[in-house]
Amino acid sequence: MKDIKCPSCGKTFRIDPSSFEEILLQIKDEEFNKQIKERLILAEEDNKKALEILKRELKIQLIEQNRIKESEIQTLESKLKIAEEKKTNALNDLKNQATNKINLLNNELIKLKDEIKNQSLISELSLKNKIGEAVNNLEKENSSLTNSIEKMKLEHSINEKLIEEKFKSKISERDLTIQELREMKSRLSTKMIGETLEIHCETQFNLNRASAFKNSYFEKDNDATSGSKGDYIFREFDENKTEVVSIMFEMKNESLNGTNKRKNEDFLKELDKDRRQKSCEYAVLVSLLEPDSELYNAGIVDVSHRFPKMYVIRPQFFLPIISLLRNASMESLKYKSQIDLMKRENFDITNFESTLEQFKNAVGKNVSLAQDRFNDAISEIDKSITHLQKTKEALVLSKKHLLSADSKSQDLTVKKLTRNNPTMKKKFNDLNNFEDEVA
Numbered sequence: 001m002k003d004i005k006c007p008s009c010g011k012t013f014r015i016d017p018s019s020f021e022e023i024l025l026q027i028k029d030e031e032f033n034k035q036i037k038e039r040l041i042l043a044e045e046d047n048k049k050a051l052e053i054l055k056r057e058l059k060i061q062l063i064e065q066n067r068i069k070e071s072e073i074q075t076l077e078s079k080l081k082i083a084e085e086k087k088t089n090a091l092n093d094l095k096n097q098a099t100n101k102i103n104l105l106n107n108e109l110i111k112l113k114d115e116i117k118n119q120s121l122i123s124e125l126s127l128k129n130k131i132g133e134a135v136n137n138l139e140k141e142n143s144s145l146t147n148s149i150e151k152m153k154l155e156h157s158i159n160e161k162l163i164e165e166k167f168k169s170k171i172s173e174r175d176l177t178i179q180e181l182r183e184m185k186s187r188l189s190t191k192m193i194g195e196t197l198e199i200h201c202e203t204q205f206n207l208n209r210a211s212a213f214k215n216s217y218f219e220k221d222n223d224a225t226s227g228s229k230g231d232y233i234f235r236e237f238d239e240n241k242t243e244v245v246s247i248m249f250e251m252k253n254e255s256l257n258g259t260n261k262r263k264n265e266d267f268l269k270e271l272d273k274d275r276r277q278k279s280c281e282y283a284v285l286v287s288l289l290e291p292d293s294e295l296y297n298a299g300i301v302d303v304s305h306r307f308p309k310m311y312v313i314r315p316q317f318f319l320p321i322i323s324l325l326r327n328a329s330m331e332s333l334k335y336k337s338q339i340d341l342m343k344r345e346n347f348d349i350t351n352f353e354s355t356l357e358q359f360k361n362a363v364g365k366n367v368s369l370a371q372d373r374f375n376d377a378i379s380e381i382d383k384s385i386t387h388l389q390k391t392k393e394a395l396v397l398s399k400k401h402l403l404s405a406d407s408k409s410q411d412l413t414v415k416k417l418t419r420n421n422p423t424m425k426k427k428f429n430d431l432n433n434f435e436d437e438v439a
Contacts, residue, residue: 032342036339036342039335039338040335043331043332043335046331047328047331047332050324050327050328051300051302051324051328054300054320054324055299055300058299058300058317058320059298059299062299069174069177069178072174073171073174073178076167076170076171076174077171079167080163080164080167083163083167084160087156087159087160087163090156091152091153091156094149094152094153095149098145098146098148098149101141101145102142102145105138105141105142108138109134109138112134196253197251197252197253197286197288197315198231198232198251200315201232201249201251201286201315201318202218202232204318204319205218205318205319205322208319212319212323213236213322215236215237215238215239216234216235216236216237217233217234217235217236217237218232218233218234218235219232219233220232220233221233221248221274221278223278226277228270228273228274228277229274230248230249230250230271230274230275230278231249231250231251232248232249232251233246233247233248233249233278233280234246234247234249234322235247236326236329238333242333244326244329244330244333245281245282245325245326245328245329245330246279246280246281246282247280247281247282247283247284247322247325248271248274248275248278248280248282248283248284249284249286250267250270250271250274250283250284250285250286251286251287252264252267252285252286252287252288252289253288253289254288254289254291261289261290262289263289263290264285264287264289264290264296264312267285267287268285268303268306268307268310268312269307271283271285271307271310272307272308272310275309275310281309281329282309282310282311282325283307283309283310283311284310284311284312284313284321285310285311285312285313286313286314286315286318287312287313287314288314288315296312296314297314299313299314299317300313300317300320300321300324301313
């Protein structure tokens with residue numbers, strides 16, 4: 001027996017060891033269940049955080065790519081502006097140089113006129129000749145400068161056009177590149193021209209199978225016994241051949257010239273049905289449908305609010321979604337193994353408790369049977385005691401009667417026997433007289 005003190009009232013009471021062990025087991029089971037719930041909640045939170053982080057990273061990558069392209073465009077535009085500024089500055093420099101030269105020539109002309117005025121003694125012919133020569137020279141120089149300016153203007157205009165055409169061609173090339181990148185969000189990359197979506201995904205997986213998916217299974221779903229089938233099934237196994245994760249894939253492409261535009265929503269219900277029939281944990285729709293949808297172009301779209309464990313992706317996220325789900329399942333597998341181990345331990349305890357309960361029931365049954373037999377024996381003994389008591393009472397009564405008879409026989413004498421009986425009295429008297437005579 002063990003003494004236990006109540007923390008509330010302070011009263012001490014005794015309890016047998018078996019009851020004390022049951023109380024301890026109840027406390028341990030409650031703590032154990034609490035820890036399991038906390039670990040499961042932490043695992044779910046970790047999975048959600050991992051998904052959010054991956055989504056953020058993918059968004060950041062797309063934003064970074066757009067930012068790089070925009071920065072390149074801005075760089076080219078700034079270069080174009082710088083070239084235009086250089087061209088304008090060069091033209092201004094040439095104009096300034098020509099203006100300066102014209103001003104210098106005008107100054108020289110003025111000086112010559114002043115000299116001519118000062119040299120009035122020189123003959124008019126010599127003056128006229130000198131003036132004519134000077135004017136001719138000035139006109140020649142002026143014409144040559146004007147020609148050179150026109151020539152430079154022409155060259156700069158030609159260079160300006162060449163630069164503009166060059167930058168325009170580069171800008172158009174960049175625009176085409178940006179357009180291709182934007183179309184790549186909603187369509188396959190340029191490597192997929194002439195390929196189907198299924199072949200592309202299978203090729204991408206096989207290229208990475210040896211390095212990243214050594215213990216993986218990725219094959220077409222050819223089992224249509226249930227009436228429908230998916231496109232591909234992915235299964236990942238650990239070293240102990242235990243399944244880590246399984247994914248049902250459905251690939252949907254759309255013809256660019258098609259008139260009947262389908263939606264991703266049209267295929268989710270059938271995909272969920274195939275996932276359940278083939279016992280897959282996750283379902284992924286790899287789709288090129290709705291190419292202008294901002295929702296599906298943003299990255300990995302979780303549609304678990306419609307169907308459990310289902311995602312819709314573009315082809316460029318085919319390998320990332322496999323890695324993401326596999327890594328999440330690997331973490332969950334650790335918790336699952338711990339929970340299985342705990343369940344096995346609890347199962348052993350349950351078996352022990354059931355065996356102990358069976359033993360207790362068997363012993364209780366035997367004790368009950370023995371108690372019934374004991375009660376029957378006691379009742380029989382009580383009956384025997386009652387019978388013996390009655391026999392005793394009868395014997396005691398017989399004894400009393402015998403004692404009474406004995407006392408009466410002791411009181412019996414010849415006189416009492418012969419009283420009121422003269423015949424017997426006479427005979428006894430005769431007998432006594434005969435004895436006396438013989439004596």
